[in-house]
Structure formats: structure tokens, C-alpha cells
Amino acid sequence: MARISAIVSTLLLLFAVTAVVATSVEHENQSSSAGLFWSTAKEGGDLVHKSGDATATADDIDGGFSSLDGMLQWAIGHSDPAKLKEKAQDVKRLSPSELRQRQLEIKELMEKLKMPSDAQLMQIALDDLSNSSLSLEDRHRALQELLILVEPIDNANDMCKLGGLGVITRELDHSDSDVRKLSAWILGKASQNNPYVQKQVLEIGALATLMKMVNSSSADEATKAFYAVSALIRNNVGGQQLFFMEAGDKMLQDILSNPSVDIRLRRKAVFLVGDLAECQLENTDKAEMLFFSNSLLLKSVVDLTASGDLDLQEKALVAIKNLLQLKTTEAMVFEEFCRLGEALERMKKQLEEDHREYAIDVESLRKEVELAFQAKLENGRAVPT
Template sequence: MERIPALISLLVMVMVIEMARTSAEQENKSSSAGLFWSTAKEEGDLVHKAGPADDSTAAVDNADGGFSSLDGMLQWAIGHSDSAKLKETAQDVQRLSPSELNQRQLEIKELVEKLKMPSDAQLMQIALDDLNNSSLSIEDRHHALQELLILVEPIDNANDFCKLGGLAVIIRELNHPDPDIRKISAWILGKASQNNPYVQKQVLELGALAKLMEMVNSSSADEATKAFYAVSALIRNNVAGQQLFYVEAGDKMLQDILSNPSVDARLRRKAVFLVGDLAECQLENIDKAEMPFFSNHLFLKSVVDLTASNDLDLQDKALVAIKNLLQLRTTEATVFKDFCRLDDALERMKKQLEDLMLEEYHREYVIDVEGLRKEVELIFQAKLGKVITVPT
């Protein structure tokens, strides 16, 4: 931060030099080569006229980041300088020899080049170039991936990342022997794909879904969780992705996660959340055929059984999934009752929540979960009532 005032001073100095030279030329190279600033008003006028536009952002090159030229930086410096010091600097300039003035200009031009910031697209390209370097160290590879993890989050950056060929590079890193590199690579794909149909399509076409689903079975909980995050991001609100997910036995993967209590809790939460999300997407696309696994008895039971968990967050997400599944056309109320024993599960959960309400800790959250439980119970009874009242 200490170099900023000095930078401004140097920049203004060059600005004054250029204005002095222009003035001298207009006066047919008269002996008065200096610049006389008579009033503050005139100083303001000169400052105003120094730039080609009133917009203070005119000096900034939005495409490349930083200042687009020395002139642009001069305009910025003028606008951020004290008028009194500006006048004092102008007087100091008059005492410099021509060689000293030229030296100051060279110093500023070098500083401009050092301070010019690259754009996000340029930063992504630099990181990709590093990843394409086979001799890059593991530490530097981690650093490049961490940079991309931040850069790809904005949707425009994610789209640019595709155009730079970045997806293919990251997908290649999914096969790296280092588990952290695989984990961060999956995380990048998830962030870039989140709510972005364009990127989702590109990643799916590159065949990354099968590899990511394979990584969900990793012995590393972190790698498995990040891979599942990427899978979810790829197929969320994406019918084509969901169909491919089913072809790759995604229903079995979900059932295995949900029915295995030894699986990392984070992964189980993400899995049941995805089930609820997929069911909701189906409800929003009623013209699309429902996925067969939505009506699979064992699959539905694995979701209902989560309500017996001691993890309140997991129970909450399970209730959301059950609520959406109950509203699908192909799910049968009698299966929820006779095979999944949903009525017993809801009653057991009611008693558990009543006990938790006696505690102050998370009491409001418990009340919200109980409200959701009641809502599920009403939907279940309504669906069951329709079956009972149907004439034979």
C-alpha cells in the first residue's frame, strides 16, 4: 500500500509533463515551457479535460483487467489526487531536466506493466497451462486447481472455462494418482456445473459422469463427498443427465449409500437430498416419464428408514424426499404403508421430536421438522385414503 501515493505522484508527474509539452508546442516552442495553474477552478477544468470521458471507469479495460494504457492510469491518478499536491508536483516537474523527465516516464511505464492485473480468463488459462505441464510438481498442481476452484464459480467464468478447453483438462485430472487432486478436480466440475445447463451438457458429453460415480465409492470420504457433489450438480434440473444417471445404475448407488449406516454422514445427507431434488424435478416435469427406481420398493424403504436416524438433519432431508416421492404418480400408498411401514416411522419420529422439544438446544429447528413431519403424514393419509375409497 505504501507505493500507491508514490505511484500517483509519478503518474501525475508524467501527465503534467505531457501537458507542458503540448502547451509548448501550441505556443510555437516559446521559452515558457512550464504550466501555470492560476486557480483551483482552472485546475479542475484541466483535470476534467485530461480524460476522454466523464466515466471514471473509462480508463479500465474490462476485458483484460487493470488499466488498458498509460493514459488510462493517468486519468485514474488525476481523479485520486489532491489538487494542492497536484499543483506542487507540477512545479517540481518544471525543475527537472529533459533526461530526468524521460527517466521518470520509463519508470512509470515499467510500473504500469508490473501492476496490470490479468483477467479471470487469463488467470484460468495460466492455471490450465500449468496443469498441462507434465513436469509440474504436486504442490504447484494443487495450487493451480485451487485457483480454478475459485475462478469457475461465477457462471460467466464457467462458460469461458469451457471455451478454453478447461473441462477436458480437469476431467483428465480425475484419474490422477493423488487423491487430493482427484477431489479438487471433482469439486471444480461440480462448481462449474451448478445451475449451468451449458456446462452440464459439455461435461456429460465428455463422459465424466461415469467416472464421478465411480469416485463416489472411494475409500476417502472427502473424495467420495466431492464426487457426489459433482454428480448432483450435473444432473440437477437436467433431464438428460438424470436419464444417463439411471443408465449408469445411479439408483443402486443411491440405495447403497442410504441403506448403509457406516457410510459417511455427509454423503448420506447429500444422497437423500438428491433423491428429494430428483423427485421434485419429476413433479415439475409431469409430461416426462417417471424414473423406474422411484417406485422400487427397496429404494423407497431405504429412504423411509432414514427417519429412524439420530441425525436430525438427515431426518429432515428424508422427510422432504418422502414428501416429494408420495406425490409422484407411480408411487403406491400401500407400498409406503405395508412394505416401508411409513405410518410406524412417522409415529416413532413424532415421539422422538416431542422429547427433543423439551430441550432448548435447536428447539426451533425441531419444531420446524415436526411441522414437516405432520405435512408428510397428511399427504400420506390423503394418498392412502384415495386407494381405500376407490370402488371395486
């Protein structure tokens, strides 16, 4: 971690100098530093720069800083804005000739300094996490580094190649809640819309651990764990089947039916139900999972229409609309067990008293659900017995 801190300090100095050079040297847009181009900026944080030739890659690993822009953006993300501005103010006091001298120094610095690629930075963080004697503070820092680095898909894939998924998965069992939370968050980011990483994480067996973490007494940990679970199974039929085998429908039902659960988690849970139903509708060649035949789960979604939170109500309506279009959901279950007709009528009266624009949008969605429900009922009655 000391190496990373040194890199950040060096880049911040470089950023402060180049920001001031860009704002102070009139009509001099082209820097003599390694063919880099600078544009004027109002403040140090507003600096815009075009890609230069400064690149670094790891052997057989994709990723890395594609330009000085990438290096500086990474450094800015790890900087104290007040200190950065202070550095910029100090440099502003230099004369034009002194500024030009600094440009030459920067050029020499860039020639001497071999910037690590994203893959190398991830390897440093992963090596630190594998060190059992690492302090808790440095463990947090290493995870936060990875949280930033793993967001691009190529970097997430590279972390797999580096064996990072196993390292992060082990951190899910750490005694510190923040370590567990950050680790789940990293796995969620890496898996988001990334079938390659989803497959790797599922094969490691992290899904079951993450689902247990959703029951954490820490709302933040539970929310991040649920985010990771959602990222793993979204648009992934195999992941959804594993989710069902791990009683995922029961987990969702418990979250949605318990008003004491953090509202963020309940919103994410009902959104996932709607998303899973939509995924099923898009994959008509796949047999519908028994997951959607859980009448208690369906009722827990319908009951959310009585919530005082409009956002939660809207997400529940979207989920119900998608569920009504599935072949395996029965009209009579919605009518007699879930009491969907009564719920929609109660909701109509509530929304009539709320004249906010958002409430009007929700009412429009409620009408769509009502029409879909009536169509489901009519189709059910039309089926010969």
C-alpha cells in the same frame, strides 16, 4: 505459476498502499490513479472501491477483470492476511507527501502493468495442468486457482471454450486424492445451474467417473464427487437419465442405508432424492422415471426418519413428502414395505421429548408428511380394481 505469483505480489503491494492512502489522506476521496475512487476503510481488508477503467479481456473470450476491484479481490483471495496487514502498517508511517508520491507511482504501475483477464489466468492454470512434469504442489495450486476462477457462470463457459473440461476430467484419474477431489469440485462448481456446462461435461463422459469416486475411502473426495454428480443432473433430465442408467438409484440406496457412511454424504444423498422428485413434479410433461419405483431406495429414505441426526431426519421428510406426490410411487409400498406409518409414529414420540425449536419445526414437517401419506392411501383405495 511463477507468473501468477508475481501478479499476486504486485497486487498485494498495490492494495496495501491504496488502503493506507484512503485512510490517511483526509477529504481526498478521488485518486489521481486512472480515475479510480477510494473510500475510507477501518482495516486493509475492509477497503471498498468503485469500478475504474482498468479492464482486460482475451480475444473472443468473455470474462476478465472488469475493474481494479476484481483484480484486488482476486489478489486478496491469494494473500496471507498477516503479511498484508504488515505491509499496510509500513505504509502508514509515510508522510502525506510520500503517500501522494506513492499514488503517482501506482498510476505509473497500472499504466505499465497489463493485468491478465480471468480467461488468461485460466489458460495459464490449464497449461500448467497439461504439463506432465509439473510438481504436485503446483498442480494443487493450479486447481485451486481454477476453483476460484470458475465460479462465475461466464468464466465456467469460457473454460469450456478453452478446452478446460477435458483437462480437468483427466485429472479425475490422478493418483493423488487431493487432485481428484479438487478436480471434481471444479466440475461441480462449473456445472452448478449451468445447462451449457452440464451438457459439455456429460458428453465427455465424466458422470460415470464421478459416480465411482463417490465410493472413495476418502470422505472428502467422496463428498466433492457427489457434489459434482448432483450439480450435473440437477434440473437436467438428460443427466438424470444417464444417472439412472449408471445405477444411480442403487448408489443412493447404498449411501442412505449404510450408517457408517460420512454423515455429510448421507445428507447430500437424501437431499438429492428430494430434489430429483421435486424436479419431476415440476416437469409434469415428462414421463416419470422408473428411478422412483425402486422400493429399496424408498425404504432407505423412510428408514432415515429413525436417525439421531435431526438435519438428516428433516431432509428425509422433505424427500418423502415429494415422493408421495409422484404418480409412480405406490401407496401400498410406503405402507406395507417401507412401514411409513410406523416410522412417522415413532418419530412423533421422539420429537415430543425434544423441546428444541428446531425439533418443533421438524415435527411440523412430520405432520405434513403424515397428511400427504394419508391422502396417498385414500387415493390408492379409491382407484377401482
